[in-house]
Amino acid sequence: YSMSAGIDKIAFFTSPYFIDMTDLANARGEDPNKYLIGIGQQKQAVIPPTQDVVTLAANAASSILTPADKASIDMVILGTESGIDNSKAAAIYVQSLLGISKRARSFEVKQACYGGTAGIQMGMDHLRSHPTSKVLVIASDIARYGLNTPGEVTQGGGAVAMLLTADPRILVIEDKTAFHSDNIMDFWRPLYRREALVDGHYSNNVYVDFFNQTWRDYQNRYQLAIDDFNALIFHLPYPKMGLKALRSIVHESHHPTQLMAAFDAAKTYNSQVGNLYTGSLYLSLLSLLANDTMLKPHDRIGLFSYGSGAQGEFYSARIGDGVKPDDLRQQLNSQLNNRRQLTIAEYEALYETSLPLDGGDRTFDTRTDHSPYILKGRIDNRRQYE
Numbered sequence: 001y002s003m004s005a006g007i008d009k010i011a012f013f014t015s016p017y018f019i020d021m022t023d024l025a026n027a028r029g030e031d032p033n034k035y036l037i038g039i040g041q042q043k044q045a046v047i048p049p050t051q052d053v054v055t056l057a058a059n060a061a062s063s064i065l066t067p068a069d070k071a072s073i074d075m076v077i078l079g080t081e082s083g084i085d086n087s088k089a090a091a092i093y094v095q096s097l098l099g100i101s102k103r104a105r106s107f108e109v110k111q112a113c114y115g116g117t118a119g120i121q122m123g124m125d126h127l128r129s130h131p132t133s134k135v136l137v138i139a140s141d142i143a144r145y146g147l148n149t150p151g152e153v154t155q156g157g158g159a160v161a162m163l164l165t166a167d168p169r170i171l172v173i174e175d176k177t178a179f180h181s182d183n184i185m186d187f188w189r190p191l192y193r194r195e196a197l198v199d200g201h202y203s204n205n206v207y208v209d210f211f212n213q214t215w216r217d218y219q220n221r222y223q224l225a226i227d228d229f230n231a232l233i234f235h236l237p238y239p240k241m242g243l244k245a246l247r248s249i250v251h252e253s254h255h256p257t258q259l260m261a262a263f264d265a266a267k268t269y270n271s272q273v274g275n276l277y278t279g280s281l282y283l284s285l286l287s288l289l290a291n292d293t294m295l296k297p298h299d300r301i302g303l304f305s306y307g308s309g310a311q312g313e314f315y316s317a318r319i320g321d322g323v324k325p326d327d328l329r330q331q332l333n334s335q336l337n338n339r340r341q342l343t344i345a346e347y348e349a350l351y352e353t354s355l356p357l358d359g360g361d362r363t364f365d366t367r368t369d370h371s372p373y374i375l376k377g378r379i380d381n382r383r384q385y386e
């Protein structure tokens, strides 16, 4: 395809609360350096009951959409693995809350943390046949493993919203990709559970294995080598995971320090927020665009997406002409620096407060959550958004 299409606008949203990983380590009787260095996590978003994947997504997308965008979007894809309904798509709620045109295809996509990438690739196919349209892709999730579990340090949550168009300013997505799927029990969440089940160390191994398979396949298909890339970014369930994958191939490069420096920039916000599941790769993209000082327009980057269960995809893109690192940094920092730190006791209390899985009416105290869109509770099996 000669057509240029990809991400024209991108925005991130997370909860106004966080916990510090040193506090969590102390509360769990772990050495803080295990969390800070071994996992690579500094802070973790704590999602209050007044936010769910619908409000996180609406809050992320509302900051980038103009009235003209809302009128011309004809596809809304929401990738999530922490959806609120087994039937109705979260995308329909978001479309309605934001006032997006009703002349749109609106639906949800699921394959663990891969759902956002599935949405982007579907959106790209749609743009190739409808170049004047706009596609809204949102990756929104809340990562929960449970109090006092090995996965607890890798929780988090938030949403990344991306507007895909022709001639995009942020990222031109190339029609070069390699993907791989297999039936793997590394991480899953049965319908009756709010917390994920995970075979943690196995999941790390499968992740690196899928990365290597898709990376080799991509290289063979397009005859490109590691030094054809200015940066490689990864799905980051936690920052160390991406580093493990990068380390498995970085010896192929003549400029390994450049790729390692780009990885350092690309984990900036992930290390402050935790796992966003579907959104993690795209928060890493934002981290890279805002904090890497070497990248120039037209540079090629590689993106590795991984969803347990499992699906991997490695694809490439070129940096757009309209990236403004200072503006991105200012937006992200002002959001993250304005969060309120919770004690571990406050976090544990919030963790137990959410809509019961088996139904029942609830009204939440919404006075402390000043986000533009909030979940007020549930009446008569209907979620109440404001």
Ligand code: CAA
Pocket: 031, 032, 033, 034, 035, 037, 038, 039, 113, 150, 151, 152, 153, 154, 186, 187, 198, 199, 200, 201, 203, 204, 207, 235, 236, 237, 238, 240, 241, 275, 277, 306, 307, 308
């Ligand atoms: N100082 C520095 N480093 C330390 C340390 C210390 N005092 N103590 C331990 N460490 C290091 C360890 O050496 C280890 O590093 P390496 O992995 O490089 O060897 C790291 O800290 C973690 O230590 P453990 O492996 O002992 O930690 P753990 O057994 O408690 O669990 C985990 C780690 C498996 C990642 C767990 O947090 C988990 O299950 N997380 C959820 C699953 C997950 O995120 N999987 C990722 C792949 S699946 C995926 O990507 C999809 C998705 O989003 C879920």
